[in-house]
Amino acid sequence: MKLLKIALITVLSMFFSCSAEGQKMKFEYIGDAAQQEDMHVWGSSPVQDKDGKTHLFAAQWSTKTQPNFNGWYKDCEIGHYVSDSPEGPFKYLGVVVPDKDGLFNSPHNPTISNIDGQYQLCFIVNENDDLKTQRIVMYVADDLNGTWRPAKGGEADGTILRQTKDASVWNYTARLGVSNPSLIKYKGKYLLYHKSVVRKEPKGYVYSYGVIVADKVEGPYVHDPTRVTEEKMPLEDAYAFTMKDSVYMMSRDFRGALGNRGGGLLWKSGDGYSFPAEKTVRAYEDLQHYVGKEYLKEAVSYRGKKDGHLERAQILFIDDKPAYLYLATGVQVKPGYGSSSHVFKITFE
Secondary structure (H helix, E strand, O other): OOOOOHHHHHHHOOOOEEEEOOEEEEEEEEEEOOOOEOEEEEEEEEEEOOOOOEEEEEEEEEOOOOOOHHHHHOOOEEEEEEEOOOOOOOEEEEEEEOOOOOOOEEEEEEEEEEEOOEEEEEEEEEEOOEEEEEEEEEEEEOOOOOOOEEOOOOOOOOEEEOOOOOOOOOOOOEOOOOEEEEEEEEOOEEEEEEEEEEEOOOOOEEEEEEEEEEOOOOOOOEEOOOOOOOOOOOOEEEEEEEEOOEEEEEEEOOOOOOOOOOOEEEEEEOOOOOOOHHHOEEOOOOHHHHHOOHHHOOOEEOOOOOOOOOEEEEEEEEOOEEEEEEEEEOEEOOOOEOOEEEEEEEEEO
16 A cells, blocks of 8 residues: 655544444545556455455456446456555455456446355446346355355355346336445344435436345345335445444435535434435545645546545444445546545544
C-alpha cells in the first residue's frame, strides 16, 4: 500500500462519524488497498484467515481491452489479494474466479464471508454481456487458498438466485435481474440480501433491496416476498452485517438522499426484514473529503466526478467488531492504474 505524501498527513486525521448501537462509528483514512497497473480493481471484500492474514477479493478487468468502465459486465474476473495487515500492502495472488464468457460471463462484485467455519464467496455473473440476465452465484471453501466449489443448495454452477418468476415477489418486474449479494447469519437463519432495479409506474425505476432466506448456509434459499428498503430512498451496493441484536446495511447514497452522491448511508433493522428510511443516517463522504481537493487535482476519473465517489462498502470484522472499511472509487492519481480500492480504519466512541 502506498502512503500519501507527508504534506497530506494532516488530512489523514480527518474522520466522519455515523451511529451504530448507540456508538459513533468513526472512519480514519489510511490509503490505497488493492490496485494493479493497467487494470481496474473495483471493490475489495475482506476477511481474515486463521493466521490473521487479511485477504481481499476484488473485481478486476483490463484498462487496455476495456478502456471505458463497461468492462465490469463484459470482461471481469475476481482477483485474490493478501497482506499481513488490514492496512496493507497487499500482494496479488491471482484469479480465483475467471471470466468464462457465454453463460457464466464476467464474475463481478464479490462479497466474502466466514460463517460456521466455512468461507462463502458470493458474486454476480451474466449471460453474453446482457445485464438483464444478472444472477447470483455462491462458492464455498474450507481454506482461502484451497479449492472453491459451488454451493450445494444452488444449481450445478453455484447459482443461488435468479430473477423470480413468482408474480407475488417484490422484484418480479426487475429490469436487470438480481445482483450485489451480501450474506449474514441472523437468529439461526441465513439471509442473503440482494439488489433489483424494478419498474415503477407510470415510468421510471427504483433501486431497492430484498432478501432470500435459508436454514443452511449453502441453501436452498427462498424469497421473502417483500422488499426490505423503501422506494423513497434508493440505494446501491449494500453490505449487510450484524451488531448485537440489530442488522445493518452500509450502502452508497445512490441519489444523494442525505448528502452528495459520493458518500454512503447506514441502514438499521430490528428484524432483518425492514430497514426504515427514518432510521437511516449518513455513513461516509466522498474521497475528496478525506484526502483534500489538491491531492485529486491531477487525478483521472474513470467513473463519477473527480471528487471520488466511494462505493462498494465492505467491512473487515476483528474480534466480532467492525475494524476496517474498504471502498472503491473510479478516481486514480497514479498514472497507468485504473480504479482502485481504499481502506479506512474504524473506531468507536
